[in-house]
Amino acid sequence: MRAVDIIRAKRDGNALTREQIAWMVTGASDGSVPPYQLSAWLMAVWLRGMTPDETTWLTDAMVDSGVRVDLSAVPGIKVDKHSTGGVGDKTSLIIAPVVAALGVPVPMMSGRGLGHTGGTLDKLESIQGFRTRLTLDEFRAQVADLGCALIGQTDEVAPADRTLYALRDVTATVESLPLICASILSKKIAEGIDALVLDVKTGSGAFMAREDDARALADALVGLAERSGLRVAALLTQMDVPLGRTIGNALEVRECVDVLRGGGPADLVELSVELAALMVWLGQGRPSLEAARDAVREALADGRGLAAFRAIVQRQGGDVGMIDDPATQPQAPVRDMFTAPGEGYVARYDAGLLGRAAVHLGAGRARAEDAVDPAVGFDLLAVPGDRVVAGAPLIAIHARTAADVAAVRPMLAEALTMSATPPAPRPLILDRLGLAATSSAHGD
Numbered sequence: 001m002r003a004v005d006i007i008r009a010k011r012d013g014n015a016l017t018r019e020q021i022a023w024m025v026t027g028a029s030d031g032s033v034p035p036y037q038l039s040a041w042l043m044a045v046w047l048r049g050m051t052p053d054e055t056t057w058l059t060d061a062m063v064d065s066g067v068r069v070d071l072s073a074v075p076g077i078k079v080d081k082h083s084t085g086g087v088g089d090k091t092s093l094i095i096a097p098v099v100a101a102l103g104v105p106v107p108m109m110s111g112r113g114l115g116h117t118g119g120t121l122d123k124l125e126s127i128q129g130f131r132t133r134l135t136l137d138e139f140r141a142q143v144a145d146l147g148c149a150l151i152g153q154t155d156e157v158a159p160a161d162r163t164l165y166a167l168r169d170v171t172a173t174v175e176s177l178p179l180i181c182a183s184i185l186s187k188k189i190a191e192g193i194d195a196l197v198l199d200v201k202t203g204s205g206a207f208m209a210r211e212d213d214a215r216a217l218a219d220a221l222v223g224l225a226e227r228s229g230l231r232v233a234a235l236l237t238q239m240d241v242p243l244g245r246t247i248g249n250a251l252e253v254r255e256c257v258d259v260l261r262g263g264g265p266a267d268l269v270e271l272s273v274e275l276a277a278l279m280v281w282l283g284q285g286r287p288s289l290e291a292a293r294d295a296v297r298e299a300l301a302d303g304r305g306l307a308a309f310r311a312i313v314q315r316q317g318g319d320v321g322m323i324d325d326p327a328t329q330p331q332a333p334v335r336d337m338f339t340a341p342g343e344g345y346v347a348r349y350d351a352g353l354l355g356r357a358a359v360h361l362g363a364g365r366a367r368a369e370d371a372v373d374p375a376v377g378f379d380l381l382a383v384p385g386d387r388v389v390a391g392a393p394l395i396a397i398h399a400r401t402a403a404d405v406a407a408v409r410p411m412l413a414e415a416l417t418m419s420a421t422p423p424a425p426r427p428l429i430l431d432r433l434g435l436a437a438t439s440s441a442h443g444d
Helices: 003-011 018-030 035-048 052-064 092-101 120-124 136-146 159-170 177-190 211-227 249-260 266-282 289-301 304-315 351-361 402-415 435-440
Strands: 079-083 106-110 148-152 195-202 231-238 334-339 344-349 377-380 393-399 416-419 429-433
Touching: 003 018, 003 035, 018 035, 018 052, 018 159, 035 159, 035 177, 052 159, 052 177, 052 211, 079 092, 079 177, 079 266, 092 106, 092 120, 092 148, 092 249, 092 266, 092 289, 092 304, 106 120, 106 136, 120 148, 120 249, 136 148, 136 304, 148 304, 159 177, 177 211, 195 211, 195 266, 211 231, 211 429, 231 266, 231 435, 249 266, 249 304, 249 377, 266 289, 266 429, 289 304, 334 402, 344 351, 351 377, 351 393, 351 402, 393 402, 402 416
Parallel strands: 079 106, 079 195, 106 148, 195 231
Antiparallel strands: 231 429, 334 393, 344 416, 377 393
């Protein structure tokens, strides 16, 4: 085969064969296809798309470019969760230990934040000493012993994805549904799971801001997962406003511990319960989705989820004192307040703008090589629907310097919408997909 012939075939709108796709992916892994030809092929895919079969073959080839983790020695149906990301999206730290505490194994490989969306690994690494880089042997052993491990992608898992994603990022080909789906699912399949729950977000703080685009992504992900042999369920959720009341890595860990102690903000609890219940149900840890919800709520109320998270942190080298006493978590040296400009209702916070403001403080990264400050971020002291008076505290700013505070104030002002009347509530969960729309939503 020749790369130029495969590029030309896709450029002209033809479907590629399994063999052609595998040949290109192998070339990405071993360097036999140069970056300029891989870039041309990615642009041809972006322009012409891929059939469902082509996308499945691409996913298979990316899985086969590395190691497929064998978790067959771990009893039970292995289940993971993937979120397309958003501002304040911290559910993995809650649901993974809770689901493991309920007897369903959770081998979870997560990513770092880039742009205005936060990353699970960055949050975990705000816990002093926490190791997100485990060997695959350590990963397997921990899933077997504790029912859960929380790690980053290893060098052995889907290495072709790293090459192709790096090229997509600099060739304006990120927003291709086949390439997005293959990238996400190749890593999930390679980690050895049997079932997957997807949280596909839409709104100003999401990767897919338009609901139609997010729905198309959810449909494509569910279809590809099903063709790949996974049990899968998906939620379409709103990301117009941040999830929970904190933005920033250590702040979000603190909020997750609050939820694991049986507290926490209502929206974060609602979504965490629903995602965890889906995982427990798909893992057949309970006979019905409603029974799974009840079990999740009990595990939050009685402390089993918190105990499981503490055990994971300890096993992965983290300072459990930061879980036992959140006051010991990293603290930013400068605290200031953003206040209400007048009387009325908080109608909305633009999640995307707040996310970019957090990146400016150092809570996220604009480039992959940027360092992240674990202590900085925001506490939302008033949320949409709250009535406030002029001068009331709305957002606590945790910053490194007073200059950083001054720089983000205009962004916070732009992100805030006030109204004279209460805003109309918008549901957090917009739709359900997969497994016959999750067994007709509730009938199981």
